Amino acid sequence: MSENNWVNLFKDADTGIETLHAHFEGHAYDPHWHDSYLVGFTETGVQQFDCRGQRHVSTPGAVFMLDPGEIHDGEAPAEAGFTYRTLYIDPHWLEREMRVLFPDAASTAQAGFTQTLAMDPALAHAIAGAWDSLQAPELRIVRQGVLDRFLARLSPHLQWRIPLQQDPRLPAVARRARDYLHAHLTEDIDLDRLAQIAGADRFRLSRAFKAAFGLAPHAYLVQLRLARARHLLAQGQTPVQVASALGFADQSHLGRWFMRAYRMTPAHYRKRCTNLPD
Structure with a gap:
């Protein structure tokens, strides 16, 4: 691990959202998953990771979105490394908030991202705003307004799916x-x-x-x-x-x-x- 690597993490007590700001050079982390939704963007450099059976290359401004349980890794293919910000979002919180925007979604449906990587400058800006708001000692009503704008920008990237009790594709x-x-x-x-x-x-x-x-x-x-x-x-x-x-x-x-x-x-x-x- 490079001595230039660093990780800053904070957890918001009200929402349970974890905010991560990190920089990595070379190998970042081994394949793993999270129980939370992962939404973030690359600030600088090139971020490379494997997820959903393919390799993704995230450049500055690109937004990455992973569902709970999705296995991914990370590395910097370029010598300068990469810097990124991420929100780790509690599934119960996201579902509760998103059902306000999707009142017709079936009660048994779960929200999932339609793609892993996207160039969406407005969403990247909204992620940065949510990240800053969760880090700052802000009034709750102000923070809720910022988070609502973030959720509104995120919603076009979500779809509601009925989870299978037993996926027939799995042996x-x-x-x-x-x-x-x-x-x-x-x-x-x-x-x-x-x-x-x-x-x-x-x-x-x-x-x-x-x-x-x-x-x-x-x-x-x-x-x-x-x-x-x-x-x-x-x-x-x-x-x-x-x-x-x-x-x-x-x-x-x-x-x-x-x-x-x-x-x-x-x-x-x-x-x-x-x-x-x-």
């Missing part, structure tokens, strides 16, 4: 393994045992799982734990407590995986989201 063995990992994410799961539960040998399971979800089973389990770790840290639990609760060997083990995915330590994330001392 049954991969679905069964995924469901087991979600239900037992804190356990030290053996691949042979997982394959037995899924109804396949471990080699077939690994191939089917990666084809379906973009990660091998062990990497998927780590991402499940990291997503839960973010929630627990934001609630004020210490890195030691979180590592123990989620089945990591120790605090250092959690820290290594957390740094690879988010380029910050668990202690730094906790401090920025809770204002509690390390």
Whole structure:
């Protein structure tokens, strides 16, 4: 990791939105996902990332939009690196606010982005305004007005979809393994045992799982734990407590995986989201 890399993070208590401002040179972060919607724009440089089965190149002013759970990575193909701002938006907050703009959407529908990357200068400006408003000690009514303008600019990029209970495109063995990992994410799961539960040998399971979800089973389990770790840290639990609760060997083990995915330590994330001392 370059010594020129930096990350600034803040979490708004009212909306639960996390605001991130960061700069990276070279490799930024490994494939990972977030439980939140991710909306941001590239300020300077060239930002390259893989998502939805293709490589995207974001240049200054380009807006990137990811749904919860979408796997992505990041790197700087140019020596100067890239700088970007991002809003990590709580799904419950976004759905509640967006249903005011889409009153006819089915109650069981979920909002999703129609594209990953777009050149939309008005939306980029609205993201910057929302970012600044969430960072500043502003009157609530002023902040709500800024956020409403941001949501209005974001809405053309959203569509409402009815989620499938079981996606028929995914192999049954991969679905069964995924469901087991979600239900037992804190356990030290053996691949042979997982394959037995899924109804396949471990080699077939690994191939089917990666084809379906973009990660091998062990990497998927780590991402499940990291997503839960973010929630627990934001609630004020210490890195030691979180590592123990989620089945990591120790605090250092959690820290290594957390740094690879988010380029910050668990202690730094906790401090920025809770204002509690390390």
